[in-house]
Amino acid sequence: AHAGSALAELAMQLAGRWPPLTPGLHTLAFEAGRVELLLGLGDARELLRELVLQADALYLDGFAPQRNPELWDDWLLRSLSRLAAPGASAATWSIHRPMRRALAALGFEVALAPGFAGKPEMTVARFAPRHTPQRPAGREPLAPGARRTVIVGAGLAGAACALALSRQGVDCTVVEALPGPAQASSGNPAGLFHGTVNADDGLHARFNRAAALATQACLAELAVPHQRGLLRLETRLPLARMAGVPGYVEALSADEASALAGTGLAHPAWYYPGGGAIEPAAYARAMLAASGAALRLATPIAALREVPQGWQLLDAAGALVEEAPLVVLAGGHGQLPLLGGPLVDLADELTLQRGQLTHLTEAPWCPPLPVAGGGYVIADGGGGVWCGATAQDGDLDPALREADQADNLQRYAALAGLPGPQGTPLSIPLAGRVAWRHEAPGD
Ligand SMILES: Cc1cc2nc3c(=O)[nH]c(=O)nc-3n(C[C@H](O)[C@H](O)[C@H](O)COP(=O)(O)OP(=O)(O)OC[C@H]3O[C@@H](n4cnc5c(N)ncnc54)[C@H](O)[C@@H]3O)c2cc1C
Incomplete structure (x- = not known):
């Protein structure tokens, strides 16, 4: 948006949240998490395979059908229709005839409308498939109707779940055995957070990067005090030949790293400008507060019972403590006794x-x-x-x-x-x- 436009302030917010240019999906939160932008950086054709969502509106802006047809072809449009909710709208500045035909063949009602920014016409469409497309197994939400959940454990995991679920409109209650939140593993006085680099940017590196960037964004949004910047010594990879990503990770020689660390380090290092250290309990408390979850302290759960409406959580005497259609177990090792029945194999493997x-x-x-x-x-x-x-x-x-x-x-x-x-x-x-x-x- 240009400076004079009504959207300038929103554009500034967007620019302020723009992540380092690392490949993959980035979730940007606005308006205290009520608005989320899932931003995919990379080849659209690869990213589309990974998305699991139902879109109410689609906008096609992949430059120009004649110049880069791979962003407008049948495969890409079919992938988009797979993500469209029935009734979803679609629009694009382009009126390319083959694209409109392909949209119609996929179940869109396609029309032309007055254009914008100097274009006489644009394409508008509405997804009205004759049959609701079958979604692949595993692509449905776990408990689609659940609007209330009980989370066992008020450590980092439980607090993060409470924040994420409350932002999806789920009413959360967190039950914690100890007298305060984050007093077990998350009660360590300090902990590190940072990404990982490996030569082929494998799953581990991508997962840790996403987690580190999400942590950075959440700490900033919730104004949690933390030490910013982190050095990780590198003893195996040929660091000089690996490219960093500005704002995410930089490769430093041993001398450069030593200057930052204030001592003579024996190895070159990765510098994560957005990584750092936190007091985990402060972070957990901030997430719990922002979630608005009800917190029940000194409330150990001794057993779970499945009932037609969901789950019952019981105390040691067998009395009902909570009941909800959806239960999240975030109790660390203290919850192992709860993992009976079908989950017992999982407990054995941890x-x-x-x-x-x-x-x-x-x-x-x-x-x-x-x-x-x-x-x-x-x-x-x-x-x-x-x-x-x-x-x-x-x-x-x-x-x-x-x-x-x-x-x-x-x-x-x-x-x-x-x-x-x-x-x-x-x-x-x-x-x-x-x-x-x-x-x-x-x-
Ligand atoms: C020495 C050490 C150093 C670490 N350093 C780092 C680091 O630098 N960076 C990093 O990212 N991670 C680090 N970790 C890992 C990190 O601390 C843990 O991954 C994290 O704290 C786990 O959080 P959690 O919420 O899963 O578990 P916890 O913090 O243990 O929380 C589980 C909560 O559930 C409650 N609970 C359990 N059972 C029940 C029940 N039946 N009913 C009710 N409540 C229950 C417990 O009381 C507890 O409060 C470190 C871990 C250790 C041990």
Whole structure:
């Protein structure tokens, strides 16, 4: 929109949310999440295969049918009709006859209307298929009519579900066993968020990138305080030959990375300008508040019972606590007893992994931004750092352990370029936190 247009302010908002130009789908939220724009960056023909949605309006603006027919041909129009809700409108500035014929053959009622921006005519259409197209299996929403849900667990996962579902108009209640939100794994004092780079931009890299960019956008929207910018040391990929993406990730030499980190780093690094570190509980609380979900604390759920209307959630005495057509289990490892019946196989496949973080109250090196790679270091804002973390599969010991602390200090010393934990500055009283990660097969 041009400066003089009535849309200038909306255009500014859009420009402000425009993501780094990484390929794939980006969800941009406006008006406190009431308006979402799903932006696909890449080849439209590939992206169309991935979309699962029902559109009420389609606008074709793929340049010009004569110049780039691949954005107007039968295959592309059929793909669009697959996404159109019955009654959906379609429009385009073009009046290309083969395109209009193809739309009509796909079940659109096609007409010409007065054009705009100097064009005498444009095409308008309405999707009125004789038969409602069969959607491929798995493309229907899980619980299409559900307008209310109960979420078990008020950690990061439960809070994120509450926010996402409330933005879809679903009324959410979150039940939490502990006296406050985010006191289990999400109660760690600090955590990193950032994308991943790999040479072939595989599924893992794309998934982590989408998650990192969504986290960045959500933190900004909810004004959650966080440390911005993150360095991840790279020891395997030939970083000098890999292209970064401005605003998302940049490849830095060891010298450049060291200058940012304030210490001599041993390796080149990926710099994620929008990544960083947060206090996970602050993030979870912000998402819960923004969701407007009802929060029931100190309410452990002991069992689930399926009933014709959905699910009942019961306490240890078998009394009804909540009932809803849709239940989301976001209870981390504490919910494993709930995963009985058909889900028992899933519970068997999950691995619990203990992790210990270490707190160094007076750190010889306190990086101005989080640094990761063979461990990580996050400044605590008061002259100390959090560093970690250990990983022990199937270990349920909740106590802090000296041996694990020594491992963490070793990681810290290696990142900082210090001689090792034996030196006086790093021999500290036992301090830190233990929590558990949940690993699914293929993690
Ligand atoms: C040492 C360590 C370091 C980590 N570092 C990072 C990091 O840097 N970056 C990162 O992204 N991730 C990190 N993680 C992982 C991250 O902490 C977890 O993925 C995340 O906190 C999981 O959130 P959650 O909501 O699934 O689980 P939780 O935070 O554990 O929340 C589950 C909630 O459900 C409640 N609950 C369980 N059962 C019931 C029940 N039956 N009834 C009612 N309530 C119930 C629990 O009380 C709990 O509050 C780290 C993990 C560890 C252990």
